[in-house]
Amino acid sequence: MDKMMKVVLCAFFLHFVLFPTPHDSAAQEIKIGIVSCLTGPAAFYGTYMKKGVDLAIEEINAKGGIKGSKIAPIWEDDKGTPTAAVSAIKKLISVDRVPVVVGSLTATALAMIPVADKENTVFITSLSTHPDIAKMSKWSFRNCINTVPSAMAVVDFAYKQQGKRKLGILFFQNESTRRIAEGVKKRFEELGGTVVGMEMLAEEGVDYRSPIIKIKNANPDSIYIAAFARQGGLAMKQLVESGVNLQFYADPIESPVWLQTAGSAANGAIYGYLDIQQSFLDKYKSKYNEEGEIWGALYYDTMYTLTIAIEKGGYTAEGIRKSLIEIKDYPGITGAITYGPERDVIKPPIIKMVKDGKFMKHQ
Numbered sequence: 098m099d100k101m102m103k104v105v106l107c108a109f110f111l112h113f114v115l116f117p118t119p120h121d122s123a124a125q126e127i128k129i130g131i132v133s134c135l136t137g138p139a140a141f142y143g144t145y146m147k148k149g150v151d152l153a154i155e156e157i158n159a160k161g162g163i164k165g166s167k168i169a170p171i172w173e174d175d176k177g178t179p180t181a182a183v184s185a186i187k188k189l190i191s192v193d194r195v196p197v198v199v200g201s202l203t204a205t206a207l208a209m210i211p212v213a214d215k216e217n218t219v220f221i222t223s224l225s226t227h228p229d230i231a232k233m234s235k236w237s238f239r240n241c242i243n244t245v246p247s248a249m250a251v252v253d254f255a256y257k258q259q260g261k262r263k264l265g266i267l268f269f270q271n272e273s274t275r276r277i278a279e280g281v282k283k284r285f286e287e288l289g290g291t292v293v294g295m296e297m298l299a300e301e302g303v304d305y306r307s308p309i310i311k312i313k314n315a316n317p318d319s320i321y322i323a324a325f326a327r328q329g330g331l332a333m334k335q336l337v338e339s340g341v342n343l344q345f346y347a348d349p350i351e352s353p354v355w356l357q358t359a360g361s362a363a364n365g366a367i368y369g370y371l372d373i374q375q376s377f378l379d380k381y382k383s384k385y386n387e388e389g390e391i392w393g394a395l396y397y398d399t400m401y402t403l404t405i406a407i408e409k410g411g412y413t414a415e416g417i418r419k420s421l422i423e424i425k426d427y428p429g430i431t432g433a434i435t436y437g438p439e440r441d442v443i444k445p446p447i448i449k450m451v452k453d454g455k456f457m458k459h460q
Contacts, residue, residue, distance in 0.1 A: 134202055135176075141352070197219040247348070
């Protein structure tokens with residue numbers, strides 16, 4: 098009987114070694130949850146994000162994935178709304194059992210981070226601009242620069258290099274852009290300039306002429322626009338149509354939607370953000386037959402830093418979290434990546450501008 102039992106056990110063992118179960122095979126995939134605005138008014142951001150993520154995963158998997166395991170993204174659509182975003186991240190954590198979730202917009206990130214914190218799940222965004230995004234939880238990371246330092250760089254440039262002294266500010270009705278506008282006002286006044294007016298652009302507005310006329314009548318010598326791509330582009334277009342032909346400064350809204358909405362009014366606008374390596378732009382153009390942009394580039398970098406973290410720390414939330422913190426000067430295509438003490442990426446902004454309908458370094 099003992100001998101027969103040994104034979105049975107040996108056969109049982111060999112069966113699972115030679116013929117792994119479907120569950121064993123599935124375990125070879127590295128599942129990463131991704132919540133983005135795939136539909137809704139902000140879907141263009143989701144499109145950029147997905148193209149950058151897909152390009153990176155395609156390259157990583159072609160090289161063998163992560164220690165032989167392929168990355169398998171699980172996409173969820175948050176429609177750009179906090180409610181849908183919370184449902185999406187809860188599903189990814191409880192049903193798909195992912196240890197890390199990649200997010201997108203500021204409003205949806207602010208809603209998802211408390212869930213990630215409660216469930217001890219890594220959350221990383223490369224699109225959210227709210228100053229406190231990475232500070233909200235030890236599980237929260239950001240791979241795009243905080244908009245505040247880029248705005249401060251632009252304010253310094255306006256005052257010190259271009260001699261601007263009377264600034265008008267237009268800001269979109271949003272917590273993130275409001276705080277940026279307040280930071281711009283404070284910095285400009287610290288330098289010795291005067292903010293002659295601050296006017297809010299209504300959240301659902303399509304006609305900004307009322308706040309624009311108020312700013313125009315305040316007689317500024319330049320205007321800072323704290324807004325998202327569509328709203329910022331529309332404000333610039335309506336400023337020019339209202340006879341305001343001044344120097345425009347803007348948040349880092351480096352998006353084709355900005356240019357499409359603003360048209361020629363965007364030419365000459367100055368903002369602070371990151372450079373993109375030409376190698377990425379060439380690959381992007383080859384794959385998608387369109388020009389690359391910053392958001393796809395940032396999420397491309399994000400997937401590579403997550404790959405490094407999983408390779409080093411293992412496929413657990415704690416392992417990924419610790420390994421992301423340890424990343425120093427990774428040569429990303431948007432600049433060297435180091436996550437600071439508050440899990441916010443450290444990348445110095447450069448001064449950029451729109452010239453002939455294209456984004457480029459300021460000359």
